[in-house]
Amino acid sequence: MRVLAKTTSIFNLFKQAIRGDEQSFTEGSINKAIFMLSIPMILEMAMESLFAVVDIFYVSRLNSSDAVAVVGLTESILTIVYSIAIGLSMGATAMVARRVGEKNTKGAAVAALQSIYLGIGIASLIGILGFFFYEDVLVMMGASSDLIANGSGYTRWMFTGNVSVMLLFLINAVFRGAGNAAVAMRSLWFANLLNIVIDPMFIFGFAFIPAFGVEGAAIATNIGRAAGVVYQVVYLLRGKGILKINQAPKEINWPIIGKLLKVSAGGTGQFLIASASWIFLVRIMSGFGSAALAGYTIAVRVIMFTLLPSWGMSNASATLVGQNLGAGQPDRAEQSVWKTGFFNMVFLSLVMIIFLMFSGSILEFFTGEQEVAFYGMRCLQIIALGYIFYGYGMVIAQSFNGAGDTRTPTILNLFAFWFLQIPLAYLFAKQFDFGPEGVYIAIPIAESALTIAGIVIFRKGKWKTVTI
Numbered sequence: 001m002r003v004l005a006k007t008t009s010i011f012n013l014f015k016q017a018i019r020g021d022e023q024s025f026t027e028g029s030i031n032k033a034i035f036m037l038s039i040p041m042i043l044e045m046a047m048e049s050l051f052a053v054v055d056i057f058y059v060s061r062l063n064s065s066d067a068v069a070v071v072g073l074t075e076s077i078l079t080i081v082y083s084i085a086i087g088l089s090m091g092a093t094a095m096v097a098r099r100v101g102e103k104n105t106k107g108a109a110v111a112a113l114q115s116i117y118l119g120i121g122i123a124s125l126i127g128i129l130g131f132f133f134y135e136d137v138l139v140m141m142g143a144s145s146d147l148i149a150n151g152s153g154y155t156r157w158m159f160t161g162n163v164s165v166m167l168l169f170l171i172n173a174v175f176r177g178a179g180n181a182a183v184a185m186r187s188l189w190f191a192n193l194l195n196i197v198i199d200p201m202f203i204f205g206f207a208f209i210p211a212f213g214v215e216g217a218a219i220a221t222n223i224g225r226a227a228g229v230v231y232q233v234v235y236l237l238r239g240k241g242i243l244k245i246n247q248a249p250k251e252i253n254w255p256i257i258g259k260l261l262k263v264s265a266g267g268t269g270q271f272l273i274a275s276a277s278w279i280f281l282v283r284i285m286s287g288f289g290s291a292a293l294a295g296y297t298i299a300v301r302v303i304m305f306t307l308l309p310s311w312g313m314s315n316a317s318a319t320l321v322g323q324n325l326g327a328g329q330p331d332r333a334e335q336s337v338w339k340t341g342f343f344n345m346v347f348l349s350l351v352m353i354i355f356l357m358f359s360g361s362i363l364e365f366f367t368g369e370q371e372v373a374f375y376g377m378r379c380l381q382i383i384a385l386g387y388i389f390y391g392y393g394m395v396i397a398q399s400f401n402g403a404g405d406t407r408t409p410t411i412l413n414l415f416a417f418w419f420l421q422i423p424l425a426y427l428f429a430k431q432f433d434f435g436p437e438g439v440y441i442a443i444p445i446a447e448s449a450l451t452i453a454g455i456v457i458f459r460k461g462k463w464k465t466v467t468i
Helices: 002-019 030-060 065-101 105-140 145-160 162-177 181-204 214-238 254-286 290-326 330-366 370-384 387-402 407-431 436-460
Strands: none
Touching: 030 065, 030 181, 030 214, 030 290, 030 330, 065 105, 065 145, 065 162, 065 214, 065 254, 065 290, 065 387, 105 145, 105 162, 105 254, 145 162, 145 214, 162 181, 162 214, 162 290, 181 214, 181 290, 254 290, 254 387, 254 407, 254 436, 290 330, 290 370, 290 387, 290 436, 330 370, 330 387, 370 436, 387 407, 387 436, 407 436
């Protein structure tokens, strides 16, 4: 009977988490708070990762390593856009969560609206630059003339439509800060389901829709993301939760914009540093040919499919830290971090075992080219060796960000990626003649070092005194 009652209780909590209500998590069971936030956040990030997996699944059916390679090159550059979006999201989550913890719902709504204004402005600038210089970006990344001729349309669409990416990340961060991760989850579910349906239509053609090839993947992705943004905006305008946007002043509030930029700068900086590192890795990989680059691209998409749900759990710790610091409960904030880190580590350890055992089958699902599959398989196996460290590292980083201390993880990323990962990747791949595996090996070494350093600094507790 006890087992049945416990199972029923967990099922009821699961339904409550999926249904979602904006709420403060500054009291009650920490385990319950982690569960209530993590479930929708994990499902949200699973949906985000599906965007990448669905695109690469259909694009790989074009039987062109160039098509897969152009997706990889474009995505490596677009990580800069994602970095800015995630950085702004960190600022939005931290400020909204802190105001919610302080019971200042008007301040939370103002911070949410100003963050949206900021995101639209930055995305518009990136879109204009990308529209005119998309081919130059591919040339810079070492793309061949044939690859540019056949696939640059994908790059143009992804840059031009980046506003949908920016707003999808940013508004979901606002919902998470308010404690309503379920709305963020549902917006990505809606966007992703639409993308799954229309992706093959635009790639291969359907009825009156012509076959756009790899370019069609970008068109479908942007339509899906834009639909998700519309869902978010409609929910915000209804004003039924904590975030009553309709009651917030509509003019631009430059002091709030300034605070958002200050908090977000560190978050953007840390991800720009990490993203630029990945760009250098792709640049190294491009020197080993399209097959190696395609295998690496597929493997990284699969890796992101597992890391993004884990990132969802890390986002839960950011909300818990922000709200509990706002409520004047730093010890509860710290307990939340250690517990979330442990759960995340257990999850990624299971994923690591799956990758080590079934990497070959996973890659064969995405490509029939043996050489591409081999490179991707080795990438999965080697990078997965660091998954235990990733579990804690992601939570620690997001906890700093949730506290408003975006400077510490920025410095940690700088040393781990630029002074360790890039030099090691170049040395192993080029100087020691390990080839592509040299790049793979450098990744878990750097990530593990980053985690250890982050834990040491987190224990000192200076993040508890940050004010925003």
